[in-house]
Amino acid sequence: MFQNQIIDEKLQDKTKGDAPMRSFLECVLNTEKSGKNYKNTYKSEMEKAIKIRKLEKGDC
């Protein structure tokens, strides 16, 4: 995904078994890369990730 493959590899490694966190951080990095406004994107993506985590844990 990134020019620097190491970032991808590290991201995979640090978020092993935590897919919502991984996809959130991928979103963070893509947002930063594109230079788009981060605030709304981060907040909404964070809410989504928290929700998915809960679903995965069966909390809701």
Next chain:
Amino acid sequence: MRFSAISIKNYRQYRDIKVEFKQVKDTDLHIIVASNGVGKTNLLNAINFCLYDDEPHLNDDKDSLPKCNNTARNEARRAGETYVDVTVTIHAENGSDKLIFDRTLHYNAKTDFEGESIFKVTIMRASGTDILEGEQADEYVNTYLPKKIREYFFFDGERLDKYFDKDKNTAPIKDSIHEIAQINIITSGRKHLQAIIDELRREAAKYAPDIERLERQLQERIKAQEAKETDIDSVNAAIRTSKDKIAELTGYISNQENAAIIDKDLNEVNTRIVNLRSQEGELNIRMLEFIRKYYQLLATYDINKVVSEYIDAKAKNGQLPPDIDIGLLRRSLESHVCAVCEQDITNNSEEHINHLIQRITISSAVSNKLMEVKNDVNEAVGRVQDYQSDKKELFDKQKRLKSEIEALESRAVELRKRLAGYSDVTSITKWVNERTEHQELLEKNTKKLGSYEEQLIALKEEVNRAEEELNKAIAAQGHGDELLEKIKFASEAKDILEQIEQEITTEVRRRMETETMEVFERLIWKKNTYGNISLSEDYKLRLYHKITGESCLGSGSASERELLALAFTIALHKVSGHDALLFIDTPVGRVSDVNREKFAQALIDVSKSKQLILAFTPSEFSSEIQEYFRDEVLSSKVYFSNPSEETTQIERK
């Protein structure tokens, strides 16, 4: 990425020109030869204009001529046309994709108004063709040839050896490397996540005054932590400066220490010369004694020899009798009584005495005299026999002394010459004092750093405690759960990015060190001088001597530093993944004559794995340089000329 051609229309000296860079050899090496003012540097400007819409290699862009070619402008005016299209098109290859970067400026020939340029990138893939314009086109360029690090693709050779000047601000290098390694994206993501966390906490604070207080407390502690981190950065910077300064001054001083060694050598040599001169004086006295001694012996040798032989002959035939007095014998015969024992002489005794008297022909006085001088004469003759060996001993010694003195005197001349090249004692004292100051400063700052780091650990613990307190307070109030979840999630995400950022920063730096050294070792002609490279956190490069381990970047030649910059650039391309071409204007401008062949060979080596376009002036592209860049190793070679002084054209030779 490599460039396959550049077409330029109506841009500065270029009316209509197309330079092709086809790779037809193992080496992807292309040479452009153009006199100053013909457009060599403006070719570099044309590339920058096309890709980045600016011209960084103009001497004074405010006072420069218009971008539009003068002839084209005048022709348009004469023909009554308003616009002239100024266009630079770069044809490139990126893997299997064919690319066209095209920038056109509609130049108003009547008003000389330049207006906005239009930039397009055409990407021809096996799957189809895409045309990007505006921001998308800029973004594409920035992905493969980022503007911020363009100086690592399009070089001015005159500046290459300045890349690692100790006073050079290396922040752009660090920024560029972080940008191309995309560490800046992680840093920015981390900072923005922190901003989100802060915002969420402020939101929580609205619901309870206690939260507000705890939030303030947390922010204060974070500020204290950040201030301590800044202090640590400053102390680290001061430590690095002291270390650099100590290394630099040690270099100067060790040269002077060499001077002291040379001076000591010279003193020793002079002492030995004095000793040998004294021995030479003693030898001269012995020579005089020798002459005096042998002058007499040799002058009397012949006569002494005759006398000696005469005595020997007389003695041999018995003419030199034992000590018998002939007068005494005659008196004994006359009185028939022995004059010695006073007994009567018998007939037999008388006969014997007569026989003795007949045999002795020399008088006793003469005989006695001869016997007296015999020893002296023989001694004089004998002493002459030592003449040759004595002479040999003295002359050999004289020759040896002369030769030793001559050798020592030449050594003294050489040492004096070397000594003359050193600075004065005042400078040495100044350097030693300055080094001592930096050593004391280094010691002081190292202690300070240790104490600051301990304080930072304590501050971090305080921040963590404050965070925990705040989180508890948020959780305790009505709207807390959801906010706390978000804060925790964002903090977790931020921590992951922080870890990745730190790890990649260190890894990229280590890889840069390894790759730079690998390329430098391959290209450098001095195989046993340089040991390894280190990059500090702020990307200050240090090159260490293979044997002494001392920092030695400053003592390298301009061509060695230029080669190191080239190695650093190639490493940067590799580590960053931006493996693009290199365009070098005046590549050997700073390279001394003695190193040009080696530098040329290094460039040829580089061109085996990377496209290299080199722009020379005719004087730089001398017959000597042409011997290295022979047609057999070049994929293309073009000569630019501008006979009309307004329009540059290509001459094929």
